[in-house]
Amino acid sequence: MQKRILITGAAGFLGSHLCDKFISEGYYVIAMDNLITGDLKNIEHLFKLENFEFYNHDVTKFVHxxxxxxxxxxxxxxxxxxxxxxxxxxxxxxxxxxxHNLLGLAKEKKATILIASTSEVYGDPLVHPQSEEYYGNVNTIGPRGVYDEAKRFQESITMAYHRFHGLDTRIVRIFNTYGPRMRLNDGRVIPAFIGQALRGEDLTIFGKGLQTRSFCYITDQVEGIYKLLLSNYSLPVNIGNPDEITIRDFAEEIIKLTGTQQKIVYQDLPENDPLQRQPDISLAKKLLNWSPKVPREEGMKKTFEYFKSLSKEELFKKEHKDFSKHIIK
Known part of the structure; x- marks a missing residue:
């Protein structure tokens, strides 16, 4: 019998690629997104399929x-x-x-649930590289705390459901991921740099550019998530690429890739911006027989081609999402 899977955040960057993956594996995919940050164009190619359906719904409200x-x-x-x-x-x-709503749904349906956590649970790490045993260094009341603590709570309540209710759970800690369908002006490093290069603007680096990141191409990330879901391991697992690079060196790579002549300009480092970010993927290698396959040079070429294909209107428009109806005052 055909397996049925619910994917929330399905119209986003990662979610849409997961929809593609599970469709290709023969699943019946139920996609859900309230489109605050997602975009239907990421999944519109799936609407004609018989084994795909979409719900425009906010998961903070009851999910049926x-x-x-x-x-x-x-x-x-x-x-x-x-x-x-x-x-x-x-x-x-x-x-x-x-x-909480989705854990309750999983309990009702006797479904396996995988929660998307993040490397941000490690905060500005004092341990390098970061393994799953590291508890993190997070400022709970800083500007980034709203995201970091939301994800840390996600992990806690998921493990509570696993231990108390016997729910079959998975937790993936996602490190920086990139590829086609990223939003151009969402503030993340790769679309920000490529967008600036394509518009002829100088590349903006925060701090001295000595902070590091490790970038994982989308197909590798999706494969790691897929393998984790089908495993029987309930504790968190890092999925990312340990190939570490400084932001300054990465900016130089972008200038070379795009063939532009922009300068690099420097601005103040945001509060609590992590100075190092590199996953220890020993557990994923051992448990899932997974490691990233796509080198950064190859992945960045594909990503650059995607952004080059955008219209001038998309390239030059500013982020215009209307968040007003979602803001609680």
Missing amino acids: IPGKLDYILHFASPASPIDYLKIPIQTLKVGSLGT
Whole structure:
């Protein structure tokens, strides 16, 4: 019998690629998104399929899905600083109320649920690289705390449901991921740099550019998530690419890739911006036989081609999402 899976945040960058993956694996995919930060164009190619349906719904409200469910992937959450700083309360609600609703749905349906956590649970780490055993260094009341703590709470309540109710759960800690369908002006490093290069603007670096990141291409990330879901491991697992690079060196790579002549300009480092970010993926290698396959040079070429294909209107428009109806005053 065909397996049925609910994917929340399905119209987002990661969620839409997960929809593609599970469709290709023969699943019946139920996509859910309230389109605060997602975009229907990311999944519009799936609407004609018989084994795909879409619900425009906010998971912080009661979630009902008729029929059986085998799996739930909870990927509904703002993920970029621009978004979660504009809608901090909604970010906290989707991590708490939304997760609670979906855990309850998984319990009712006897479904396996995978929760999308993040490397941000490690905060500005004092341990490098970051393994799953590290508890993190997070400022709970800083600007980034609304995202970091939402994800840390997600992990806590998920493990509580696993231990108390015997729910079959998975937790993936996602490190920086990139590829086609990223939003151009969402504030993350790769679309920000490529967008500036394509518009002929100087590339903006915060601080001295010595902070590091490790970038994982979308197909590798999706494969790691897929393998984790089908495993029987309930504790958190890092999925990311350990190939670490400084932001300054990465900016130089972007200038070379795009063939532009922009300068690099420097601005003050945001509060609590992590100075190092590199996953220890020993557990994923051992448990899932997973490691990233796509080198950064190859992945960045594909990503650059995607952004080059955007219209001039898309390239030059500013982020215009209307968050007003989601803001609780």
